Amino acid sequence: MKERKKNKKNINRNLYFIIILIYFVFIAYSYFFGIPSGIEIGNNLISFLLYMMKILPCAFILIGLFEVWVSRERVEKHLGHKGGLRGYVWAIILAGTMGGGLLVALPVSSALYKKGARLSVIFTFVGASAIVRIPMTLFEASFLGIEFTAIRWLASIPLIVISSIFLEKYLIKKNYSMKS
Amino acid sequence: MWVFYVTGILLLLSFFADKKKTKKALLIAYKRFIFISPSFLIMLIFVSIILFLFPQEKIIMYLNFGNHTVNVIMAALVGSITIMPGFVAFPLAGILKNSGISFMIIASFTITLMMVGTITFPVEASYFGKKVTLIRNIISFIIAIIVALLIGLYFGEIII
Numbered sequence: 185m186k187e188r189k190k191n192k193k194n195i196n197r198n199l200y201f202i203i204i205l206i207y208f209v210f211i212a213y214s215y216f217f218g219i220p221s222g223i224e225i226g227n228n229l230i231s232f233l234l235y236m237m238k239i240l241p242c243a244f245i246l247i248g249l250f251e252v253w254v255s256r257e258r259v260e261k262h263l264g265h266k267g268g269l270r271g272y273v274w275a276i277i278l279a280g281t282m283g284g285g286l287l288v289a290l291p292v293s294s295a296l297y298k299k300g301a302r303l304s305v306i307f308t309f310v311g312a313s314a315i316v317r318i319p320m321t322l323f324e325a326s327f328l329g330i331e332f333t334a335i336r337w338l339a340s341i342p343l344i345v346i347s348s349i350f351l352e353k354y355l356i357k358k359n360y361s362m363k364s
Numbered sequence: 365m366w367v368f369y370v371t372g373i374l375l376l377l378s379f380f381a382d383k384k385k386t387k388k389a390l391l392i393a394y395k396r397f398i399f400i401s402p403s404f405l406i407m408l409i410f411v412s413i414i415l416f417l418f419p420q421e422k423i424i425m426y427l428n429f430g431n432h433t434v435n436v437i438m439a440a441l442v443g444s445i446t447i448m449p450g451f452v453a454f455p456l457a458g459i460l461k462n463s464g465i466s467f468m469i470i471a472s473f474t475i476t477l478m479m480v481g482t483i484t485f486p487v488e489a490s491y492f493g494k495k496v497t498l499i500r501n502i503i504s505f506i507i508a509i510i511v512a513l514l515i516g517l518y519f520g521e522i523i524i
Binding site: 245 | 367371374375378393394402404406408409412413449450451454470478479481487488493496500507508510511514518
């Protein structure tokens with residue numbers, strides 16, 4: 185059984201490797217022989233990679249500092265099972281003031297989880313990082329109007345919190361634990 | 365960018381306070397970065413292809429071709445599979461609004477764009493696992509649709 189699982193994992197890894205290889209061969213070929221679609225895809229890759237590389241290294245260093253300097257007790261007290269409603273408020277404030285969206289929120293949430301934050305707070309945080317980021321919200325309000333943004337906030341924040349609580353209940357029953 | 369300065373200052377403070385701890389923090393940062401890089405690479409490949417398949421002109425076309433209900437659903441689907449930063453998405457939303465597309469369609473596009481991550485699935489799955497990532501994104505999709513409907517109601521675009 186274990187052997188078979190290991191085999192499957194190996195096949196998956198090889199498949200990934202082949203897909204990535206084909207992709208890069210295609211991109212290289214396109215640049216070399218001037219195939220427009222391949223060049224455009226390659227340019228997309230580079231511009232997105234550069235955009236992320238501006239944010240991610242800082243984010244990971246900040247996460248590392250957080251893990252060494254902030255005590256488990258403190259995280260548990262505010263974001264754990266003892267935190268109560270306050271935990272959700274903190275999660276939303278943290279998500280709102282943090283940049284980078286989901287790709288930064290995910291490693292942060294895994295660091296919080298390791299320090300004892302409860303799952304519902306984590307899901308609220310990840311959900312909120314998609315919808316309440318302040319810079320993004322200002323942008324939205326200036327293009328679509330304040331009313332649009334206000335309704336979106338008022339409707340989506342409670343839904344995120346409620347769904348996170350239910351998701352936590354379901355996952356506790358299933359003995360779920362997050363990878364790290 | 366202010367993030368660089370904040371990170372730099374905190375790193376220096378940490379270094380003067382405790383060199384050992386700072387070294388450990390950098391090691392953690394490095395390990396976490398390595399942990400996520402394979403899924404990250406897969407995601408980058410998805411992004412580059414999706415951006416190629418869904419340029420802005422095409423998005424405008426997709427959101428404006430059927431009746432209202434079809435457009436709302438299309439908007440939600442396009443929003444779920446594409447990815448773009450806010451400084452690209454909201455000017456585009458502004459263009460959509462000026463070309464007479466309803467708030468409900470725009471909402472269903474921008475909200476799914478923010479909340480539902482098809483392209484980021486491999487990255488999210490390496491933290492939460494495939495099953496939870498799927499559940500979370502389905503919930504997000506449903507929330508996005510509910511919020512879009514409420515926005516439609518508020519602006520009088522749907523009448524019960």
